[in-house]
Amino acid sequence: MSRKSKIRKCAATSLGWPEAIERYEEHLFARGASPRTVDSYGRELRRFAEHAGEGGPADTTLGDLRAYQSGLMTGEATRRGRPLGAGTVARVTATLASFFAFLTGEGLLADDPARRLERPKKARPVGDVLSLAEVKRLLAATGAASPHALRDRAMVEALYGTGLRRAELLALDLGDLRPDEREVVVRHGKGDKGRVVPVGRATWHALTGYLERGRSALVGGRAEVEPAVFVSQRGRRLCAQRLKEVLDELARRAGIARRLTPHTLRRTYATHLLENGADLRQIQLLLGHTSLDTTALYLRLSTAKLRRDLLLRHPRERFE
Numbered sequence: 001m002s003r004k005s006k007i008r009k010c011a012a013t014s015l016g017w018p019e020a021i022e023r024y025e026e027h028l029f030a031r032g033a034s035p036r037t038v039d040s041y042g043r044e045l046r047r048f049a050e051h052a053g054e055g056g057p058a059d060t061t062l063g064d065l066r067a068y069q070s071g072l073m074t075g076e077a078t079r080r081g082r083p084l085g086a087g088t089v090a091r092v093t094a095t096l097a098s099f100f101a102f103l104t105g106e107g108l109l110a111d112d113p114a115r116r117l118e119r120p121k122k123a124r125p126v127g128d129v130l131s132l133a134e135v136k137r138l139l140a141a142t143g144a145a146s147p148h149a150l151r152d153r154a155m156v157e158a159l160y161g162t163g164l165r166r167a168e169l170l171a172l173d174l175g176d177l178r179p180d181e182r183e184v185v186v187r188h189g190k191g192d193k194g195r196v197v198p199v200g201r202a203t204w205h206a207l208t209g210y211l212e213r214g215r216s217a218l219v220g221g222r223a224e225v226e227p228a229v230f231v232s233q234r235g236r237r238l239c240a241q242r243l244k245e246v247l248d249e250l251a252r253r254a255g256i257a258r259r260l261t262p263h264t265l266r267r268t269y270a271t272h273l274l275e276n277g278a279d280l281r282q283i284q285l286l287l288g289h290t291s292l293d294t295t296a297l298y299l300r301l302s303t304a305k306l307r308r309d310l311l312l313r314h315p316r317e318r319f320e
Contacts, residue, residue: 015108016056017049023108024099044095051077057103062113065096069120086120093119128258130268135160138260141253148233150214152246154206155230158184159265161203163287165190166262170238173227177207189288197286270299 021042028038051068052060071077072084072092084092097114104112130138142153158169168186176185182204184197199207211229219226219235228237243262251260258264270283284295 014056015058015103017046017052020057020103020108021045021049021099023106024102027102041095041099044092045099047079048092048096057100058109060100060113062116065093065114065117068096069093069117073120089120093117128260128264128267129271130256130260130264132272134254134256135268137254138250138256141250143253145209145213147214147217150206150210151218151230152250154210154214155243155246156250156265157203157206158199159262160269161200162197163266163269164197164262165266165288166240166243169262170228170230170240170243172229174211174229175227177229179208186288191290193288193290195285195288267298270295274299 024045025038025042028041033041048068051071052064068077069089069092072089073086075081075083078084093114097117097119100109100112100114103109139153139156142156143149155169158164162184164172164184164186168189171188172184176187177183178185178196182199182201184199185194186197187194189195207229215229215231216223218231218233222235226235226237230238230243232238232242247260247262251258266287270287273283273286274280280295280299281292283299284292287295287298289295289298
């Protein structure tokens, strides 16, 4: 063993929890962390040290860390005996991983016990999906045929009828509409990937009605210089904040108590397509998802359900 390794091992063995945590806090301050952040990290580390008992960081093993994770999720390692959620445990795990990586990087530990420590995955929240009745009420809430009402109805129709993301809707230019094919071209989707989305008859009718009778009144003298499909009262491209305000107001008028966002309408679009017999692969392409797994997760479909449905639909299952 080299002299440097002996020195490291000696330092690691003699380093206790208080000194190790203090050094880590100094490191965080030096990196510009706020006092609140440092206090939060230090508090989590002291709780782990209290749970670990005698010894110091050098005595901690991967098994100890995994057992602590399990104890947090079951409540056995929490002060009140209540289980912590996956998100909270993931945050604690990140703190421990950062702490041990720092000690190892500084030569205060010979090996990092948290190097292979897995972080619990947060459960994705289930997004709201509107019922068909709620969608109808939302469309009706756009009101009379004023320029703003025509625009608002066209936006809701477009979000529900094409599944576009918020940024994709707001980025639409007049040249992205294909009247002959009744399609919308998304030139810069997520990951800068483009796609073409077919538009239903009702959605296209709302779009053309807005373009013919609403947009021209809003853009006024800017008609030749503003390419955006959806514009504000001043005739400029509509911003995300104004879209949020429009949806909030429409939801209030429609009696929808839940939070309504463009993503709500996008998920509703995909869910209603699936419920009415659309193929999952087709929905994947329409949404612009790279992977079919993403679409399945997005629609909250279990792998077991997908497998069962696909097998039941296969013609071989009906031969006998």
